[in-house]
Amino acid sequence: MTLPHALSGLGEIAGDYDILLCDVWGVIHNGRESWPEACEALARFNRDHGHVVLISNSPRPASDVVAQLDGLNVPRDSWKAFVTSGDATRMELARRAPGPAWIIGPERDAPLYEGLGLQPASGAGDAAFLSVTGLLDDTTETPEDYRERLTPAAEAGLELICANPDRIVQRGDQIIYCGGAVADLYESLGGRVIMAGKPYGPIYALAMAEAERLLGRPADRSRVLCIGDGVVTDVLGANEQALDCLFIAQGIHGDAAKGPDGRLDPARAADLLKAETAYARYAALDLKW
Known part of the structure; x- marks a missing residue:
């Protein structure tokens, strides 16, 4: 290489x-x-x-x-x-409006959904798809905390739209999990993931x-x-x-x-690059x- x-x-x-x-x-x-x-x-x-x-x-x-x-x-x-x-994910979400969408992520990410006319769902049972921006509390949670909640959605064949493909980022001196890590878990459960970011x-x-x-x-x-x-x-x-x-x-x-x-x-x-077949x-x- x-x-x-x-x-x-x-x-x-x-x-x-x-x-x-x-x-x-x-x-x-x-x-x-x-x-x-x-x-x-x-x-x-x-x-x-x-x-x-x-x-x-x-x-x-x-x-x-x-x-x-x-x-x-x-x-x-x-x-x-x-x-x-x-910005890129809003186009994916707009194509699926009005949903309903099961939205997972912190309140600070609410601007992603403004003006799209999506109807909220309370869980897998009444959702047309899932939208994940990140963990609800990325200071304490890990993707494993979502396994039990996401399993029924994957089994039902619901798409998951992931608005942040990053797996981890560094916040100060702490490494925290991002939406991409939740998407990885969902794929491991057999679910289908759609991403528009890098x-x-x-x-x-x-x-x-x-x-x-x-x-x-x-x-x-x-x-x-x-x-x-x-x-x-x-x-x-x-x-x-x-x-x-x-x-x-x-x-x-x-x-x-x-x-x-x-x-x-x-x-x-x-x-580091070779591990992901990157250059x-x-x-x-x-x-x-």
């Missing part, structure tokens, strides 16, 4: 690209604080080279997540457009439409770089779209990609210029 090229910083390759499709959680913030060097690298690319489109597996519409970025002190000049899994095509179609709006012309896909820390979401998504990728190999991966000297070891980064052209421990 070809090893990813270890980057000293984004500036090393910035001139090769017009568009960055950049992941959010795990690259520019950890849910508790933003990382100034990453934000500055994106702002500098915006200023001197091209356009940054943030592409997130947040289950909420992008318009609702901007306030979170502002609250984490992510500068507005570090991005020019923003698309989320929530690594699936619908969210990339939205992101490329934003890129072409910013460019004012069709995008040259050889000059589009994806950046992300999720192997099964960001990296595989880039691979499926035949786009170059910069793999951020720290965060949820801990020290697995570090060598004895504390620096990125391309062979260890490649092992990245570049790798770095974190995003900086």
Whole structure:
């Protein structure tokens, strides 16, 4: 397997690209604080080279997540457009309205459903499908807490629409489960899962439409770089779209990609990718210029 090229910083390759499709959680913030060097690298690319489109597996519409970025002190000049899994998932939900839908997830994700006309269901018995944004309490629960509740839905053949394909994210110094982990459980029970976020095509179609709006012309896909820390979401998504990728190999991966000297070891980064049959052209421990 070809090893990813270890980057000293984004500036090393910035001139090769017009568009960055950049992941959010795990690259520019950890849910508790933003990382100034990453934000500055994106702002500098915006200023001197091209356009940054943030592409997130947040289950909420992008318009609702901007306030979170502002609250984490992510500068507005570090991005020019923003698309989320929530944006892409709303199209799937709209096709299934009025449902009824058995909705699972925290109250903060309610904006996903606004204006869609979905009728609520109380459980598998009166639902046409399930919609999952995440765990009700991701600070204490695990996907296993949902096995008993989801089994009847899987046995009934109900589709599960997962609005956040991420399995885990790092919040501060804690690893928490996301909607994708619940979707994995549902599939293990024999249920069918539909996703529109990374690594699936619908969210990339939205992101490329934003890129072409910013460019004012069709995008040259050889000059589009994806950046992300999720192997099964960001990296595989880039691979499926035949786009170059910069793999951020720290965060949820801990020290697995570090060598004895504390620096990125391309062979260890490649092992993380190889486990999911993924490939990245570049790798770095974190995003900086």
